Amino acid sequence: MDRVSVERVYNFGSGPAAIPVEVLEKAKGELTNWHNAAGMSVMEMSHRGAEFTKIAADAERDLRTLLAIPGNYKVLFLQGGASMHFAAVPMNLLRGMKKADYVNTGEWSKKAIAEAKKFCEVNVVASSEDKNFTYAPKQSTWKLSADAAYVHYCSNETIGGVEFQWTPETGKVPLVSDMSSHILSRPVEVSKYGCIYAGAQKNIGPAGLVVVIVREDLIGNVLPGTPTVLDYKKMAEADSMINTPPTFAVYLAGLTFQWLLERGGLAAVEKVNVRKAKLLYDYIDSQDFYSNPIAKEDRSRMNVPFRLRDEKLDAKFLEQAEARGLSQLKGHRSVGGMRASIYNALPYEGVEALVGYMQEFARANG
Amino acid sequence: MDRVSVERVYNFGSGPAAIPVEVLEKAKGELTNWHNAAGMSVMEMSHRGAEFTKIAADAERDLRTLLAIPGNYKVLFLQGGASMHFAAVPMNLLRGMKKADYVNTGEWSKKAIAEAKKFCEVNVVASSEDKNFTYAPKQSTWKLSADAAYVHYCSNETIGGVEFQWTPETGKVPLVSDMSSHILSRPVEVSKYGCIYAGAQKNIGPAGLVVVIVREDLIGNVLPGTPTVLDYKKMAEADSMINTPPTFAVYLAGLTFQWLLERGGLAAVEKVNVRKAKLLYDYIDSQDFYSNPIAKEDRSRMNVPFRLRDEKLDAKFLEQAEARGLSQLKGHRSVGGMRASIYNALPYEGVEALVGYMQEFARANG
Numbered sequence: 001m002d003r004v005s006v007e008r009v010y011n012f013g014s015g016p017a018a019i020p021v022e023v024l025e026k027a028k029g030e031l032t033n034w035h036n037a038a039g040m041s042v043m044e045m046s047h048r049g050a051e052f053t054k055i056a057a058d059a060e061r062d063l064r065t066l067l068a069i070p071g072n073y074k075v076l077f078l079q080g081g082a083s084m085h086f087a088a089v090p091m092n093l094l095r096g097m098k099k100a101d102y103v104n105t106g107e108w109s110k111k112a113i114a115e116a117k118k119f120c121e122v123n124v125v126a127s128s129e130d131k132n133f134t135y136a137p138k139q140s141t142w143k144l145s146a147d148a149a150y151v152h153y154c155s156n157e158t159i160g161g162v163e164f165q166w167t168p169e170t171g172k173v174p175l176v177s178d179m180s181s182h183i184l185s186r187p188v189e190v191s192k193y194g195c196i197y198a199g200a201q202k203n204i205g206p207a208g209l210v211v212v213i214v215r216e217d218l219i220g221n222v223l224p225g226t227p228t229v230l231d232y233k234k235m236a237e238a239d240s241m242i243n244t245p246p247t248f249a250v251y252l253a254g255l256t257f258q259w260l261l262e263r264g265g266l267a268a269v270e271k272v273n274v275r276k277a278k279l280l281y282d283y284i285d286s287q288d289f290y291s292n293p294i295a296k297e298d299r300s301r302m303n304v305p306f307r308l309r310d311e312k313l314d315a316k317f318l319e320q321a322e323a324r325g326l327s328q329l330k331g332h333r334s335v336g337g338m339r340a341s342i343y344n345a346l347p348y349e350g351v352e353a354l355v356g357y358m359q360e361f362a363r364a365n366g
Numbered sequence: 367m368d369r370v371s372v373e374r375v376y377n378f379g380s381g382p383a384a385i386p387v388e389v390l391e392k393a394k395g396e397l398t399n400w401h402n403a404a405g406m407s408v409m410e411m412s413h414r415g416a417e418f419t420k421i422a423a424d425a426e427r428d429l430r431t432l433l434a435i436p437g438n439y440k441v442l443f444l445q446g447g448a449s450m451h452f453a454a455v456p457m458n459l460l461r462g463m464k465k466a467d468y469v470n471t472g473e474w475s476k477k478a479i480a481e482a483k484k485f486c487e488v489n490v491v492a493s494s495e496d497k498n499f500t501y502a503p504k505q506s507t508w509k510l511s512a513d514a515a516y517v518h519y520c521s522n523e524t525i526g527g528v529e530f531q532w533t534p535e536t537g538k539v540p541l542v543s544d545m546s547s548h549i550l551s552r553p554v555e556v557s558k559y560g561c562i563y564a565g566a567q568k569n570i571g572p573a574g575l576v577v578v579i580v581r582e583d584l585i586g587n588v589l590p591g592t593p594t595v596l597d598y599k600k601m602a603e604a605d606s607m608i609n610t611p612p613t614f615a616v617y618l619a620g621l622t623f624q625w626l627l628e629r630g631g632l633a634a635v636e637k638v639n640v641r642k643a644k645l646l647y648d649y650i651d652s653q654d655f656y657s658n659p660i661a662k663e664d665r666s667r668m669n670v671p672f673r674l675r676d677e678k679l680d681a682k683f684l685e686q687a688e689a690r691g692l693s694q695l696k697g698h699r700s701v702g703g704m705r706a707s708i709y710n711a712l713p714y715e716g717v718e719a720l721v722g723y724m725q726e727f728a729r730a731n732g
Binding site: 007008009011013014015016017018019021024025027028031032033038039040041043044045046047048049079080081082083084086087088115118119199201206207208209223224225226227228229230242243244245246247248249252325327328333 | 373379382387393397399404409412414446449453454481484485565592595596610611613614694699
């Protein structure tokens with residue numbers, strides 16, 4: 001079969017990841033001439049002009065609708081990815097305090113902790129390292145500090161495939177979450193958080209954009225030496241436009257938010273995500289050719305790592321998967337094996353195709 | 367006339383700015399399926415996969431070719447725009463020293479100076495503020511410090527329209543330039559610089575990407591509290607991929623570099639830019655309905671601010687310009703009037719159309 005025109009694979013990449021084809025087709029249609037009227041691409045517009053100002057404002061409005069973000073939270077469209085904000089979070093949220101609490105559930109927690117240690121004392125309140133990061137530590141085991149500026153956790157570990165199915169309670173100490181790899185996959189009670197941040201390149205849009213949702217009373221007291229464009233308060237006052245924002249990424253994020261609203265919002269999207277994850281995990285649990293090591297109650301709906309019983313078959317599995325249009329299934333280099341990331345843009349039919357292939361491969365090689 | 371399909375305006379915006387239509391058409395053609403083969407957009411590819419790794423490596427190779435970058439310079443594709451690097455430059459280049467020299471030639475110099483003051487003593491070695499930033503201070507007037515870590519200047523002031531037509535000599539103290547708004551418009555002798563940085567959204571590609579070119583012996587000694595993703599040495603060691611780079615912006619930058627190479631490289635591109643600027647300045651100087659305040663020898667080839675004799679006509683001038691497809695001519699809010707940014711992607715014919723319109727408008731309203 002010719003691989004021409006819009007033939008598309010099922011893309012299981014962990015990020016940068018699949019973007020809804022409807023969003024890409026819309027962007028493609030107006031890539032040289034926005035709305036068939038501007039005479040230019042969104043990429044070529046002034047970020048301070050009427051058109052782009054509306055694009056950004058609409059994106060914020062739709063994100064607020066999707067997540068039911070309360071009015072006392074600021075929504076920022078910034079740069080640098082979650083990794084930059086591993087530093088920006090302590091820069092903004094220490095507020096004169098000297099200590100922060102962190103939960104350690106895997107690779108992304110560890111990176112956030114290492115970066116925070118540049119700025120303050122870090123108290124690791126709970127860790128799942130004892131079992132190779134295969135579970136989410138129960139709230140009852142957390143040893144919270146009374147004098148922490150905030151409590152940070154990664155609510156979905158992209159590499160390990162561990163997702164918190166519950167929201168921690170941290171009393172008066174603000175809760176901060178890196179939601180990069182499961183934001184917009186389910187409703188979230190934003191008011192339980194002091195700050196939520198997420199790199200765009202999984203469920204929001206292209207890489208290069210990070211969304212920060214922060215309670216307004218927490219910002220305005222940054223550490224000395226904080227770059228102005230990482231000052232959440234100043235950025236909030238400037239509608240994220242102290243400097244030029246990543247305009248094309250904001251535009252694509254806005255199209256993705258519209259796509260989610262058209263599908264009924266996050267409650268509806270969550271139902272599909274539950275079905276997708278159940279289909280894949282149920283199959284994995286039904287046989288012993290493939291396995292997933294994560295505690296069942298803590299399994300991620302978005303990132304499903306799995307291993308073949310015989311890792312010598314890994315290369316063959318990946319090669320035949322690619323030939324069928326099941327793409328980017330290789331696990332993270334730090335853990336090996338396979339990983340199927342099944343974000344919002346990966347349809348149910350994609351998971352069906354994957355499970356069908358896994359069954360066939362197991363029969364042929366089992 | 368119907369405004370359909372690829373009807374395009376002449377876009378005089380200062381940034382985000384015009385992108386070559388050939389680049390946009392290429393990106394459009396493969397927006398849902400890169401090379402008609404990947405089955406996905408560049409935006410959806412892993413930054414660590416073979417395809418994107420090659421896209422990024424090719425972009426670096428072509429940029430090295432265009433600017434003849436010596437082997438002892440690192441090329442980084444980072445995030446945050448030039449504004450983020452107003453902070454990252456002192457973070458990386460102070461190297462234990464306490465002072466840096468800055469030249470003040472306008473709005474962007476002032477922003478870089480304000481940010482640097484968070485990190486060190488700033489010695490303003492020369493300033494054109496005495497004449498409202500309408501010239502570039504001659505080298506003979508610069509009062510360089512013996513103990514400065516580096517000397518920083520903005521070699522093209524986007525808002526003021528002042529461009530250095532010569533390269534400062536700073537002896538053993540490394541020279542650092544913010545070249546955001548004229549990089550790739552002319553050849554540059556990179557070996558005269560310690561560091562060159564530039565936001566992409568004028569002559570390189572979409573907003574959200576910043577290119578840093580830095581001499582390798584200057585990096586590796588950052589200030590405490592420098593975010594890891596702003597550590598030039600660590601980023602150089604990781605091919606700018608400690609975290610996910612803004613992949614789509616890197617891809618478009620790469621297409622733009624190819625476009626420049628196809629046009630004969632920067633020596634050829636400079637000739638066109640000289641012709642474009644001459645056409646516009648010659649017209650402005652030939653009459654008194656419009657005026658440009660910049661010293662002739664320091665006028666920018668890229669950003670041409672001009673005023674109407676009667677500013678009450680500004681709104682009418684802009685409205686009729688837009689109606690003719692001459693877009694984004696409004697001057698920066700801090701200085702008013704008009705500004706024609708005539709970057710590489712704005713063709714000679716666009717300047718002809720602008721001058722034709724200016725003549726006609728002057729006749730009708732003079």
